[in-house]
Amino acid sequence: xxxxxxxxxxxxxxxxxxxxxxxxxxxxxxxxxxxxxxxxxxxxxxxxxxxxxxxxxxxxxxxxxxxxxxxxxxxxxxxxxxxxxxxxxxxxxxxxxxxxxxxxxxxxxxxxxxxxxxxxxxxxxxxxxxxxxxxxxxxxxxxxxxxxxxxxxxxxxxxxxxxxxxxxxxxxxxxxxxxxxxxxxxxxxxxxxxxxxxxxxxxxxxxxxxxxxxxxxxxxxxxxxxxxxxx
Numbered sequence: 001x002x003x004x005x006x007x008x009x010x011x012x013x014x015x016x017x018x019x020x021x022x023x024x025x026x027x028x029x030x031x032x033x034x035x036x037x038x039x040x041x042x043x044x045x046x047x048x049x050x051x052x053x054x055x056x057x058x059x060x061x062x063x064x065x066x067x068x069x070x071x072x073x074x075x076x077x078x079x080x081x082x083x084x085x086x087x088x089x090x091x092x093x094x095x096x097x098x099x100x101x102x103x104x105x106x107x108x109x110x111x112x113x114x115x116x117x118x119x120x121x122x123x124x125x126x127x128x129x130x131x132x133x134x135x136x137x138x139x140x141x142x143x144x145x146x147x148x149x150x151x152x153x154x155x156x157x158x159x160x161x162x163x164x165x166x167x168x169x170x171x172x173x174x175x176x177x178x179x180x181x182x183x184x185x186x187x188x189x190x191x192x193x194x195x196x197x198x199x200x201x202x203x204x205x206x207x208x209x210x211x212x213x214x215x216x217x218x219x220x221x222x223x224x225x226x227x228x229x230x231x
Contacts, residue, residue: 001222002031003215006229011038011068017229018088018164025090025160032218033088034211035229039081041182042070044132056185063178071155075132076182077166078175083199083207087111088164089218096158104136104154107163110217111150112138115167117213120202122149127194131179132166140196147172147196167214169207170199 002024008014014037021031041060047053048069056076057067065078078084089107093099112122126137127146138150152165168175176192183190199205 001219001224002029002227003219003224004031004033004227004229005035007035007037007231008229009231011040011066014038014229015068018162021088021090022155022157022160022162025092025162026157028092030092030222031090032215032224033086034215034218035086036082036084036207036211037079037086039065039079041065041067041076041078041178043067043076044070044074046074047076047186047188050186050188052185052187056182059181059185060178063181065178074134074153075188076179076186077132077151078178078182079166080171080174083168083170083197083205084175085167085169085207085211085214086164087167087211087214087218088162090160090162092159093156093161096156096161099161100154100156103161103163104152107165107218108136108138108152110220111152111165111167111214114214114217115198115202115210118198118202118204118210120198120204126151127191129189129191130194131175131183131190136165140201142196142201147194147200149196149198167210168195168197169210170197170205172197172200
């Protein structure tokens with residue numbers, strides 16, 4: 001299995017690297033990538049249809065988060081360029097109409113197991129008015145209060161599927177501040193206190209250590225072939 005490490009020099013070039021995962025999987029080569037994307041707010045297509053979309057993009061830019069639009073997932077997510085991880089696994093598929101739930105389940109379980117190995121327990125589910133709300137989320141629990149740490153989405157082509165997501169390692173306050181402004185402009189419910197982080201419930205706050213743990217789980221028992229992504 002190909003394992004992509006590192007990130008390209010620009011947001012656009014880095015997105016092209018992730019496209020290579022899906023293209024390779026369509027040719028029969030599965031791949032995994034876990035990395036810290038460039039600082040940005042990535043909007044979903046649903047966001048782009050709202051009247052406040054232009055204002056939301058301006059709000060992100062004013063706070064130093066370049067706005068981009070992604071092809072997978074729902075509402076906006078923010079990456080701080082350092083402590084917010086993205087993860088992805090691309091696999092060949094025989095029938096694009098089958099296997100969606102099973103792929104979601106496997107990746108969700110793998111991510112939860114990876115952080116559990118570092119002493120972080122995550123629960124399925126998310127708080128109300130969370131960032132990028134969806135059915136496949138992982139959260140921490142503090143005195144019964146859920147705070148979302150990870151969200152997962154899926155993109156399916158006729159010959160390949162890419163299951164991917166976001167994990168907040170640290171800097172929950174900084175992410176909450178920009179997302180509060182963005183969701184406010186979109187007029188979409190959002191609770192900034194609903195963002196959690198691995199660091200807030202664990203002594204482990206090194207993104208590289210956490211990325212390697214997730215990477216190992218996503219690869220599983222397959223032999224990794226490291227592909228270095230250069231700037």
